[in-house]
Amino acid sequence: MSSHVIDVEPGKTSSFKDKVMALLPDGGNLNLCLTCGLCSSGCPATGLEDMDPRKFLRMAALGLDDEILNSPWAWMCTMCQRCIHACPMKIDIPGLIANVRKNWPVENQPKGIRSSCELALKNDTCSAMGATEEDWQFVVEDVAEEVRETQEGFEDLQAPMDKEGARFFLNQNSREPVTEPDEMVPLWKILHLVGADWTYGTKGWAAENYCLFCQDFEKWEKIVRIKAKAVDDLGCKVWLNTE
Amino acid sequence: MKFTVQDPCQLVRKSLGDPIAEDLRFVVKSVVGEENLIDMQPNRSNNYCCGGGGGFLQSGFPEARRYYGRRKLDQILETGAPYCITPCHNCHSQIHDLSEHYEAGYHSVHLWTLICLSMGILGENEREYLGPDLAELGL
Numbered sequence: 001m002s003s004h005v006i007d008v009e010p011g012k013t014s015s016f017k018d019k020v021m022a023l024l025p026d027g028g029n030l031n032l033c034l035t036c037g038l039c040s041s042g043c044p045a046t047g048l049e050d051m052d053p054r055k056f057l058r059m060a061a062l063g064l065d066d067e068i069l070n071s072p073w074a075w076m077c078t079m080c081q082r083c084i085h086a087c088p089m090k091i092d093i094p095g096l097i098a099n100v101r102k103n104w105p106v107e108n109q110p111k112g113i114r115s116s117c118e119l120a121l122k123n124d125t126c127s128a129m130g131a132t133e134e135d136w137q138f139v140v141e142d143v144a145e146e147v148r149e150t151q152e153g154f155e156d157l158q159a160p161m162d163k164e165g166a167r168f169f170l171n172q173n174s175r176e177p178v179t180e181p182d183e184m185v186p187l188w189k190i191l192h193l194v195g196a197d198w199t200y201g202t203k204g205w206a207a208e209n210y211c212l213f214c215q216d217f218e219k220w221e222k223i224v225r226i227k228a229k230a231v232d233d234l235g236c237k238v239w240l241n242t243e
Numbered sequence: 244m245k246f247t248v249q250d251p252c253q254l255v256r257k258s259l260g261d262p263i264a265e266d267l268r269f270v271v272k273s274v275v276g277e278e279n280l281i282d283m284q285p286n287r288s289n290n291y292c293c294g295g296g297g298g299f300l301q302s303g304f305p306e307a308r309r310y311y312g313r314r315k316l317d318q319i320l321e322t323g324a325p326y327c328i329t330p331c332h333n334c335h336s337q338i339h340d341l342s343e344h345y346e347a348g349y350h351s352v353h354l355w356t357l358i359c360l361s362m363g364i365l366g367e368n369e370r371e372y373l374g375p376d377l378a379e380l381g382l
């Protein structure tokens with residue numbers, strides 16, 4: 001996989017890897033690599049950007065901080081954790097990569113991720129597609145009404161909104177209400193038929209949180225707190241994530 | 244009619260592990276029939292990520308994302324199933340896109356779609372992701 005030789009300055013040590021080790025539980029075991037290659041052979045991102053997980057880790061260990069901090073490969077690892085699963089030493093390579101992402105200047109981070117993170121903070125729905133409380137309420141009621149009028153056996157179908165004390169608070173990926181609202185219906189029908197006591201909320205209903213992907217912990221936490229508060233305010237017992 | 248199922252990393256390997264993968268198979272088999280589920284290899288906690296996770300779908304590297312997804316595509320094609328059940332939003336988007344991009348011919352469906360189809364309660368407008376073979380079934 002490596003197509004060119006990388007020069008390493010003698011005596012160079014990694015400051016970035018050490019910083020990350022101080023943050024991860026057990027230092028992410030980042031110093032325990034046996035160089036066996038199990039991670040790389042099972043990683044679908046191997047080969048992209050002339051990189052693979054073992055190489056990324058070895059480069060960190062050799063102090064090639066500039067190279068790893070600037071490699072777009074950090075955005076091509078999906079944080080799937082298969083490498084950890086396969087690794088005999090349980091080395092947290094995605095934990096290292098997450099911190100590399102965090103180190104990218106905001107303005108250089110992938111726009112799609114960054115803007116979705118920012119947009120989710122625009123209002124209390126937490127929708128990364130910018131759906132407002134009014135949009136959301138309207139589309140849910142509109143779709144439910146149509147099902148009640150046109151589908152036999154579902155004349156009583158409800159998609160409850162802000163129902164206090166419901167057992168389940170269901171969230172929803174923004175893609176459905178915004179681009180394909182009819183895709184919400186099958187789940188409503190299932191919940192209806194099993195007699196589930198559930199509700200949507202006008203606030204905090206959006207399932208996604210892109211701030212996690214750019215490792216903006218402050219904004220990520222802000223979004224999680226808005227969502228958790230929405231569940232608590234309605235007195236729901238279970239926060240049901242559809243994704 | 245054969246089906247395969249994607250084990251979402253977030254649901255299985257990264258949180259609830261193999262027990263939830265078994266629950267998923269219990270539901271899928273109840274819906275499509277035990278003999279009609281063909282597992283990808285490897286699977287459960289050892290499954291490959293589809294390539295849609297971690298923000299890859301939104302990161303603006305479509306070529307790299309589809310290169311990553313080749314491994315998933317090959318896994319699905321190896322089963323020979325014309326349907327891949329994808330019980331996660333990212334997986335659904337990515338696996339759907341892979342089929343279209345590589346003209347692989349399989350369909351990517353949500354679990355809720357198949358549950359309702361099997362119960363005979365799937366409405367006309369709720370069939371976006373079914374192939375022509377199932378699109379009219381039970382209408």
Ligand code: SF4
Pocket residue numbers: 032033034035036037038039040053054057083086087088089090091
């Ligand atoms: S699987 Fe673990 S020990 Fe083996 S090369 Fe990868 S990180 Fe190192």
Ligand code: SF4
Pocket residue numbers: 039042043044045046053076077078079080081082083084093094292
């Ligand atoms: S977490 Fe990243 S490096 Fe590890 S297997 Fe998944 S994509 Fe590869």
